[in-house]
Amino acid sequence: MAKVDMVMPQMGESIAEGKILKWHKKVGDKISKDETVLEISTDKVDSEIPSPASGIIAELIVPEGTTVAVGALIARIETDANASVASSASTPSPKVESKTAPVAQSTPASKPASGGASVDMVMPQMGESIAEGKILKWHKKAGDKVAKDETVLEISTDKVDSEIPSPASGVITEIIVPEGTTVAVGTLIARIGAEGATVAASTTAAPTPKTEEKMHFSSSIEDFQKQNQITASATPAATVNAGGGMVKGESNRFYSPLVRSIAKAEGLSMQELDSIAGTGLNHRVSKNDVLAYLAKRPKGGVRPAATATTSASTAAAPAKQVSDVKYGYNKERSELIEMNNIRRITAEHMRRSIDTSAHVYSMTEIDMSRVVRFRDKYKSAFEKREGFKLTFTPFLIDAMVRAIKDFPMINISVDGNTIVKKNYTNVGMAVSIENNTALIVPVIKDADAMNLVGICRATNDLALRARSKKLRPEDIQDGTITLTNMGVFGTTVGFPIINQPQVAIMGVGTIKKRPVVITTDDGEDMIVIRPIMYASLSYDHRVVDGALGGQYLQRVAYHLENFDENQTI
Template sequence: MKNDIVMPQMGESITNGTITKWHKQVGDTIEIDEILLEISTDKVESEIPSPYSGKIVEILFEEGETIDVGVKIAAVDDDMNAEVSASGSSEAAAPAPAAAEPAQAAPAATGSSDTLEDVVMPQMGESITNGTITKWHKSVGDMIEIDEILLEISTDKVESEIPSPFEGRIEEILFEEGETIDVGVKIASVETDPSKPQGSAGSSAPAASAPAANQAQESAPAASSSQPSPTTKGGRRFYTPLVRNLAKKHGVDLNELAHIEGSGAGGRVNKADFMNFLENRGSAPKAAPAPAATKSAPAAPKAAPAPQASSVPSSTSGRVEVIPMDNMRKAIAKNMIASKMTSPHVNSMDEVDMTKLFKFREGFKHQFKKEEGFSLTYTHFILYALVQALKEFPMVNSSIVGDEIHMKKDINLGCAVAVPGNGLVVPVIKGADNLNIRGIARKLDELVQKARAKKLTLDDMSGGTYTFTNNGSFGILMATPVILQPQLGIFCVGTMKKRPIVTEDDAIAIRQMMYATHTYDHRLIDGEVGSKFLRHVINTLQTTDWEGLF
């Protein structure tokens, strides 16, 4: 069967990619996870593995061409026997290798790889590029149902239980709890045909040893070494991107990799195999002392902070409490630094006379709560004013992708919500420009309730084009927030306070005053637009006939 390969999405807001190198040509054979091509975008350069095993039958674009995400770029026919017989005229001169092809592919065709489904790190929200695995609910060899919880993932915005998209048996788990993985990277695989013995066609030994890979590293390679591996072809051996990255990180070349026996599906080298090899790499014949020495080595870096902490003078060492950051806090720290490095932040600030709005709300809030079942807050009015300003200044509702400006036609307002014990989350009011003030209030109340019950979905957290945060709820006057990437602005208000103000007729009056801050990305939003945007919001809050909107 011919399988199409399309241009993959390489990251948030990336719409195309440039082919920099083809590793295969039409007529070549390729294995699952063998590198097919290299792709470059403005954010990343990546080697792209083949999702299929078979023969390359089409390559539709040349090196150097830029192709939109989702467009077909190549095709692989996984019917190896049909391809070999159909192309007999071109391969007649080499009958022996041609005959060997099907035989070598047979383990893959009859084994678990033809029904092996990849589970990748999901995107947990707008601008989130990675997630941290906090807990696996299943282990290698366990059975799982569709929508049964497979693992828990944490980001700076949300902690979520991730259901399995497939039904079957857990074949691979590629990352440990506590590891942070980029969005779209394979983290596990599920054998979707549990009726077949795991690793059939001679691969039952690796399958059986896979769950015990960490405890029986020596027996698993011995079992797999006696059988052909579908990961080898023509004297070459192929490895998953995870193993390639680990090899590059630890300075292990391909010659060394070739000596690693794999305990994964079909004899493939997995992470456990590689780490076991790394521990025993270059060890002396003294088998027992060597593992002991190498096992203590990885622990050394973790233990290093302790001596440093104890080096503090004894008079103060007892007065310091060391608290490890949780995964959410570490992710927040990373993303805040990334935002500051990406966007030159500029802050325009002014004060808002909220007296007219204050009097309207005081007189209407009880009727509103009776009608809607929840309280009318100043946030609802500010969100409405932000929508009007974003309609007037659509450039603020944009994002920057490379050298392009992407103007968003929909206004999706993110609203920061503090969740006690769970940090800060930013659910998104989708299509806020199509809602009246009651609609905005209803949608925000729905999202706030879901946030506090920890029931926000990925859709609730993604797609924001502009963000609002209310620091006034903590009793402070003003703040300068950090932009949520890849957005270009964020609006912040402080608390309302009574202050004496000089009026237009030079009288002194007591007014309800509030400070507002518009923080924007100076790469695109200049001071003129950023300040006019702020002034538009202020004018809406001060002059609108609110009664006419309800």
């Protein structure tokens, strides 16, 4: 017997839940792939959802009128036409609550494993814009006992690496997706059964074949999967499919049910649809993209002058990236090391930042005498009281926040031709993780509302959770300016790349005793030894000129050099 699980699809990056309006099929009905199974409603759109496979409706788990989270199991399809339908599937399950657990958690298909019940673990949604995740490591194997909330696996997304807890106590009966595999949000990855449950023979370390029977998706999630595996289309479709299934265009792009329905209603040919530049994730065409195209479209439509081959290449092929360039090397004397997920994401973000922002750099030196004396005076008592060391990072963040109050136009972002001025200050701090092989930037939210002790506590908390993979998606989002402390590695000075969509990042080097010239009150110059730190500011010259960048950096230096040593911490 082979079953395909249907889950509540994600109908947009900000959609977290959906309501089942109507089931078009009942238990026992035959269903064809791409035939409409149900209608759902979200806070964005109502949509008809097609079947991901042909077969028989074996179970309707969520009844009409129920709102469930994205990724929640809603139905099962039996693809073996000769198999019997489960007797318990004659009516929708009454045990489904109107709201499921938060989408960032593993979603069980039933109550905690007991009495022979089975709990399905799916790839959790670790943020509104997250469409897929990669399984880094299984902490359990098939047959192992597991307690509720015990770590089962580690996953990686384009936002954060996380340890995922078990949704129930029991025994791991099946591990479906092997380590190193990237799957869509909502994909079935493992099953947990009651103690004594039979362990599936198929749960081996071998990679799972990418068949529909092994995948746990509905149309929208399958859409996400396939759009990230774009290949050249040998036989392009000529028109928009009027049915409920996903549509492959000449460029092998896929379109959501909403985009497809608009195209059908407006009479857009597939060539026209393929010619629209998408602004969504991985150049996906959104509703707004289609509406913008229609607003500029001549009456009666327009037929693209380019051939199908040309249309496909312009729509699907992104600009060649630096990483696409092939280099020669001595294979016998070289070792190939695959980038981990965070490193790949960092590489892409850094390249995109250089392509986006006109980077300009300013640099200054800062006399850290007052801060050093203050820290030396209180660091022992502080560590004894708080349980962690007093570092220089909180002093730097405090000075950055104070300087933003004087120069708020450094605390902005760019949205097209619009400047977005942030009336709050969220400071990102670069943290080296995984034995200094990766970098992540957790964010101190509302740092402008904190005193120095509060910043110390927030800094320590985020750094610890970053290194132990306990960060939540919201911990690395919505930063307005970033600090990177290169001095902890002995670096004297550096010029960091802007963390998009911010417009400025400050980099600081090591604090080192240096000879400097000072002028006494009576006008005499003399050479003295001072703890000096070099600081740099990288800023986006599209919206920040040299005057503003330099003034902001000098104001940060002023707050550090004139630090109030009479305060307590």
